[in-house]
Amino acid sequence: MSGLGSDGFRGVIGDSFSWSVVAHLIAATLSYLDEQATPAGAPIPVGFDTRFLARHFACLVYLGLLQGKMKPTLSRSNIPSPYLSYAVRKLGAPLGIMVTASHNPAAYLGFKPKGPEGGSALPEVQMRIAELAASVRPIDMDPYVVFGPTLEFQHFNFEADYARALASLLATKELAQDRQLAVDFMHGSAFPLYGHVLEELGVSFIPVRIEQDPLFAGGNPEPVAGNLEELRSQVIAGATRSIGAAFDGDGDRLRLVDESGEVVPNEDIFAICLLHLIEDRNQRGRIVKTVSFSELIDRLATAFNLPVVETPVGFKHATRELMVPDTLAAGEESGGIGFGFYLPERDALLALLLVLEAMRMRGKQLVELRLELAERFGRSYFAHQDVPLSGRTDTRQVLRQMEELAASPAKVGLPDAVPDRMDGLKLRHREGFLLVRLSGTEPVLRIYCDDTTEGREWELVRRAVSYFSKQGSSRIAEDLDEEEAISS
Structure with a gap:
């Protein structure tokens, strides 16, 4: 079956991503669970982003899993992908399904399986679901059933637990400094949950592009420099110590804007996190990076005599490596960062919190941390x-x-x-x-x-x-x- 990409199945809505495709994927997922001897009634959380028809398809996935004798639960509203991974782990679920196309253009939607470890389903799991989808009989369901007036869904809600889990990973609770933080949600599903967590941790921020817009204002929700002009304007117009943060469409990738208004390269963000963990928190371990990521990471690892493991593009490969003991962190060129002391999943909010913590504990602005990287490890x-x-x-x-x-x-x-x-x-x-x-x-x-x-x-x-x-x-x-x- 086509559409299997670097993480999950994606396609153009109404074309390569249709009810027929999703019906095959639901049936394939149920067949895979049967192969794994998954007992009836196993909990399976289902989430969705802000894209066109995302909620509709998530409801169909829920009903299909229910028809297959599983016990699905549905997010009450749009959520970021890392939160669904947390729910999978919290429920002890065999897997979860996130209906999202992440940072792809607005015409796309996707079916992203999450594994029981709390991260992307491993490559062989996704490949097996793809193989089964090409041969199984699709689930038999009227796609308009979700509009039934008496239909009821069971929901999951671990927002408070998720906030506490992230807070427990921080070395200091004093993240707020004399600075202004602007956060660009890019019309995606990181809002409102990430905003609530930041507020819980005492981090005030100026929200940017929080309105739900399935067309993403005519662009795509990918935090690359060309898509962050509004965020840069907020930083430049703000206080002297202003910085900006941007989350992609499903909240698993981070981008930053420093005090000078410059969009920070992803390799600098990952390197700042690594340097902070190694020097300020005295943590060590393997460093994982995708094949497309900058060699700045290799030079930093060499300076501390730490091994580097390289993987193909797609965080599902990094997920496996994060499950290996003594792994410090994993990063990808597109801005996804995961940590070995948490779930084997990229979490953009946790990465932002660790950067704020690094600024606090090292007593430096973001632009100063970047200069330190260049002086110690060279420019990339x-x-x-x-x-x-x-x-x-x-x-x-x-x-x-x-x-x-x-x-x-x-x-x-x-x-x-x-x-x-x-x-x-x-x-x-x-x-x-x-x-x-x-x-x-x-x-x-x-x-x-x-x-x-x-x-x-x-x-x-x-x-x-x-x-x-x-x-x-x-x-x-x-x-x-x-x-x-x-x-x-």
Whole structure:
């Protein structure tokens, strides 16, 4: 079954994500639970985000699981994905289902399974559900049944427990300093829950884009620099010590804006968390990062003699590593961060709280923490470009081009690079890497570059685009001209 991406199943609403698709996924999930000898009446929490029809599909998932003799519970309103993972663990559930498309454009929706450990379902679990979905008979249900006037749902509510759980992980309760915090919820499902938790912890903030808007004001709820102009304006117009934070559409990814109004690279956010845990809280352990993440993390780990484990893109791979004892934290290029002393799940709110704690305990502004990173571990310059592929672009041709480039990296100006095929094609060289991979959910070619020389990162991205366009994917060059290059 198509639609299995880096984490869960996603597609365009009414096309690759329809009632027929979801009916197959529900039946496949029930078949998987049966294979695992899951007893009847097992609790399964179901949540949803703010997207068009998300609540409707979540209700159908609930009813389908109920029909399959499970005991589902439904969130009362839209929730962030990390909270659903917490509910899975709290209930001792065999899994949970989050109806969300995370940071994807508004036309998308998804079916994201959560595992019993309280994180993304492991890769083999998601693959097995995909295999079953391709062969099982879909669940038999009228998709309009949710509009029945007498229909009642059982709900779960662990909001107070979730807030206490996060508070218990902090080394200090004095997070509030003489600073102003603006928080951009990007019209997503992190609001209102994350706002309530911040208030419980005494952290005041200025809310930005809290209105529920399934069209996300014409953009997509991904906290990249080009989508954060409103947040930057709030920070720049605020007090001298103002900073900003942004959560993606389902609240599992974080982005920050420092006191100067600059959008903080994700590698800096993860590195600040790591440095704080290592030096201020005396915690050690393995550091996990996705294959697309900056090598700033490797340099920091080397300085403290800590091992680094690299995984394919998709936090479901990091989830497995976070379950390994003595793992400190895991991070991904897109802003997801998880910690070994909590659930094996990325949680953007916990990451924000730890950054605020680092600022408090180290007595530094965010911009000063970034300068400290550069002085101690060197600068990294990271570029990420998503290039749309039109119907005229054959993905098989792109894969053939990757094979040719792996054999001859000099074609993009990296003659001494070492190819790595863990996920797409990664060309490792002395000053960084160039990574090219096809998206699992959208028709795009994703290009990443990390380098220690400023400007070289975008030059290598341009060379990669030129290589793939010259080799036959002619539409790629046209699409790049139409797209604004947005550094992540």
